[in-house]
Amino acid sequence: MTWWRSFFPKRASDEQMNSELRFHIEELTEENIAAGMTPEEARRRAILEFGGHEQIKEDLRDVYRVRIVESTIANLKSAFRFIRKSPSFSITVILTLGLGIGANSAVFSAIDAILLKPLPFPDGDQLMVVEQKHVKVDNPVTAVAPVRLEEWNRMNSTFQAMTGYFTEDGSETSGILPEKVTQAAVGPRFLQVWGVAPAMGRDFSSEELHEGGPDAMLISDRFWRRRFGGDPGTIGKKLRIGKNSYTIVGVMPASFLFPNRDVDLWSPVPADSKHAQDRRSTWYSVVGRLKPGISVEQARANLATVQAQLGRQYPETDEDLSVRIKPLKEATVGGARESLWVLFGSVTLLLLIACTNIVALLLARATQRQHEISVRFSLGAGRGAIVAQLLTETFVLALLGAMLGLVMATGASSVFRSLAASLPRVEEIRLDGRIVLYSLGCSLVVTLLCGLLPALRSTRKNLSGGLGQVSRTQVSTRNPLQWLLVGVQVALAVTLLAGAGLLLRSFRELGRVSTGFDTSHILTLEISMSWGETADMKGLRQRTDRILEALRSVPGVDAAAISVGVPGVPYEFETELKLAEGRAEAEPKIIAENRYVSASYFNTMAIPMLAGEVCRETEGAPGVVVNRSFANAYFPGSEAIGHHLVATNLGYSGNAEIVGISGDAREAGLERASAPTVYWCAPVAEPGSYFLLRTENGPMTVAESVRGKIHEVEPTRSVYDMRPLEEHFSDALAENRLRTILLSFFAVTAVSLACIGLYGTLSYAVNVRRREVGLRLALGALRGQIVKQFLFQGLGVSLLGCAAGWLLAAAFTRVLSGMLYGVSPTDAVTLLTVILAVMIVATFASLFPAIRAARVEPMQVLRDE
Amino acid sequence: MPIEKSDLLQGTLDMLILKIVALGPVHGYGISLRIRQISKEVLQVQQGSLYPALHRLEKRGWLAAEWGESEKGRQAKFYKLSAKGRKQLASEESNWKRLAGAVVNILQTVE
16 A cells, blocks of 8 residues: 555655766767767766756755745745735734633633642642541541541551541630631641641651640741741741640741641641540541552552451441542542533633634635735645645734733633632642643644635635636625534524523522522621530530620620531531431431531521421430421421431430421522431530621621620630621632633623624625626615625524524533523523524624625726726 | 746746647656757756756656656656646646737737
């Protein structure tokens, strides 16, 4: 098979060249001898006449050499000349591409930072989140006991090291006013797992990791700058948190933001501390670093064996536990992945529309340049050379567009940061070499996508015969390809707009939801607490009551309650519960969400009690409230009140009597229907508990007096995160909002581009057919007929595009189904509205060229002939 | 006065070569002789530009080349027209005639 050879130019060998040229010289010599010269003279003259043998050979070699550099420079020069000569065309193309490439690069920069790049730790892909899970229940994943962490770490063979952490908010009191700090309590080997060293100072020493050793702490770069003004002499200073005093041993690098970006301090929990020996305690989130070359599956199998062994050793606590492992990156990125890919899909559609637009422009342009191209052909230029020149022009335009796009992408990364501060790793989004390379790649792809078809079409052989032929007498050049392109643009725009429309409707539905509680006029705040305080429940309860009483006494505050987690903000804690009275095998298992609230919660949140009473904050057997869904699901047609629930692994012992049934409230997120829920009475505040205040007027009006009151009763505690409840909702919806805003923006851009395309193509068609129109008008056609004809041409193509778009949208919006609330992905109303909107815009885009066509002055056109 | 190569339009030499080769397989020396004979010594093609032109046309596939024996028994490279070359020649000829006709027209009108 030698078909591939045709790709490489045939090359004459050096020897063949020599013998070909030698033949010529010999013939010349003979000719000269025949003319009467001596053989020497004849040969000398022949060589002289023939010219430099070597020079000719060099010229021959040149024929076979592809002169990439020279021809590229020449092409670039002519491209720039071309751009200067047709500024409006060039600017249109550059702007369109700038928008397309810019949006694409911006979303890619987010995808790159959030999804593609490894975590900002050395060998970040080795880091795994390790969780323990109760096998008998769907959820929950519970935190890990310190002893178990130590055993996992000792017994496994696939991890370099494992460590654990939990965070709590503390009050730092060595300064004039208490300052709220976020403190991470960390297990042994913390820095070893991360592979990060302190920027200043040292890691914890082995004494500091043992019970009774000195209390040490690492501080964050942020805290170091905020509190110590970046003083290099900070190491060795002491901080006072709660009752303990800690020595600062090191400052972490600014890039180290773990477990989250708010952490100020890290302090070790000794593994041999006497509090840390209970196998039932739930303390740690565990992170481990895999040994090099170990896969997640191997580690999973290994830890399963380890846990099985522990299960045999400690059947009471460990038998039902299994271990789950997932890459830390996956755990960090979470649900952002889906949104980002949807956005990326949308901007790619947008770029495609932009490309289609430009193909249409270039095609129209090529028809105008037909003459120029014919001239070049007849002057001996090869088709390849002309195509290369046309492509270079497109490439230069695309490159300029990409540069503009990069400027846009830079702006976009700050938009990302402000629109979606809750997006994971959002601080890592920045413009770097990879994004520049990506944009460059985009412009290359765009060049081929946009430039190739017009370049090939305009250099077809039958066109090259057009020199000297003027299209003067042609009636019209119908160009089905251009209309096809317009149709494609409309179809893509309809698809995007349909997606945006669905997200918008879903967003609006969300705002209309009846939540089951009254969320206006609620102020939320947190007060610094530490887990250590939970050791003395009685004291904690008294303090909690005192704080709540103080809050209720503030003028303008109607009610106050505590709750673990914010109502209406996703926070899931689902477990299986048993019934003390027993249940038939055939009945469904009782699975319910658990919320910990004070008895005053129902009153504060205005959740109605349907039956019974609110939960009892008693010392003895607890009384719980269940919601209506719970009662309906597990006690259909019978009385729920009076039954006793047994929690298998909630840390509560004893039976809890169901004392009341409340209305359904959307506790776990406004977009989710309420699940069966059990409200446990938690009369104590813990780290992470929220105080909820119902206020008479706007929630923030009482903020200062509340702050002052708490300082009065609890001077060593700091108050933070004070804001209206509704702000939490918009945080929880931030990702949703970002998605909706961006997709809407892209969709509107897409529709505008499609309409510009329609307008441009129709205008071009009108221009080409001016003579025909003039002639028809002269022969008595009515102007209305002309308008109708062009208008219907534009509308017909748009209508076909809409139909195709409907089909595309049916496929595309299915991707969105997981992100929609209260509206189906194939919602006909949305689709019809979208199509109607597109058709209205298309009508306007077609109307102007159509009217222009009808304004043609027949006499003038005919005179132009 | 013979017209030097530089005065020849680029592309004209190609057309002449194609035209000559169309008569039958011929080697480079033969082509240079023919150009001189046919154009009554008006056109003189430098050997230096003849061979690159031949090779360029061969590379484009308009000419096919084959080694064979010359009339005097020497090894020579013979060129002949390919099907593609024949088409090209036809289109160049018609272009040329139109152009030439137009020029003649103009000259006559101006006179």
